[in-house]
Amino acid sequence: MMRTFMFVVVAILAGAASAAERSASMLSYACAGCHGTAGASAGDSLPILAGLPREYLSNIMLQYKNGERYSTIMGRIARGYSDAEIDAMAIFFEKQKWVSAVSQLDPKMIARGKELHEQKCVRCHLGNGQYTEYLLPRIGGQWSDYLTIYLKNVNTSEFKQPQPQLMKESLSLLTDEELAALAQFYAAQQ
Ligand code: HEC
Numbered sequence: 001m002m003r004t005f006m007f008v009v010v011a012i013l014a015g016a017a018s019a020a021e022r023s024a025s026m027l028s029y030a031c032a033g034c035h036g037t038a039g040a041s042a043g044d045s046l047p048i049l050a051g052l053p054r055e056y057l058s059n060i061m062l063q064y065k066n067g068e069r070y071s072t073i074m075g076r077i078a079r080g081y082s083d084a085e086i087d088a089m090a091i092f093f094e095k096q097k098w099v100s101a102v103s104q105l106d107p108k109m110i111a112r113g114k115e116l117h118e119q120k121c122v123r124c125h126l127g128n129g130q131y132t133e134y135l136l137p138r139i140g141g142q143w144s145d146y147l148t149i150y151l152k153n154v155n156t157s158e159f160k161q162p163q164p165q166l167m168k169e170s171l172s173l174l175t176d177e178e179l180a181a182l183a184q185f186y187a188a189q190q
């Protein structure tokens, strides 16, 4: 009797889990036009999402939704989803495999970016930017154009871009040329 009951419970739980997964992957189709199939973006100003931590993805989406983070388009998109749907998509994208972008890069800029990374960014962006955990995104192998646009926005106070204070301070004295060099260095970390 007990065994039958356990079996039914397990079967129901398994069914519920697979329905939730299906709906998360279906929700993510709406993102594919810009962020690529399963988050492997193919557009140079569109960020790769695959393999980024669930906490990071949910946090960013909720900030877009609540108007707490600057965006050109994501605010409008994020407002179309419930918080639970956002979390389901974050879980889905976390499970996908990161596929590094192939950007057009200049070896001199990469070398300059490496020096700046070692002076200012290495304490958080470990593994030359490939490390990712919790609220820290992977930036190694991300699209160079996306990173450049992002860093310029962070450095312009009129845009709302929540960042750790230490990162803001590290960026505050850098020129546009230096930001572009950093972007190229990270983009080169395939
Ligand atoms: C029309 C194109 C488009 C679509 C569709 C789209 N995005 Fe975006 N996404 C962008 C752009 C552009 C950015 C950069 C922020 C901005 O300017 O809006 C971005 C940024 C993001 C970021 C921030 C990544 C980071 O590392 O900072 C996340 C997370 C994200 N999108 C998730 C999603 C999800 C989830 C969906 C599907 C529900 C989606 N996006 C659909 C264009 C799009």
Ligand code: HEC
Binding pocket: 047, 117, 120, 121, 122, 123, 124, 125, 135, 136, 137, 138, 139, 142, 147, 150, 151, 162, 163, 164, 166, 167, 170, 171, 182
């Ligand atoms: C104190 C730790 C810390 C330092 C120092 C730091 N960062 Fe970050 N960085 C973070 C965290 C945490 C995030 C995620 C912030 C958010 O919510 O958008 C981030 C986000 C980023 C992003 C956005 C990635 C994306 O996919 O949207 C870029 C690019 C970046 N950092 C580059 C740099 C550069 C370049 C430096 C050095 C000049 C630097 N960071 C210094 C912790 C740090």
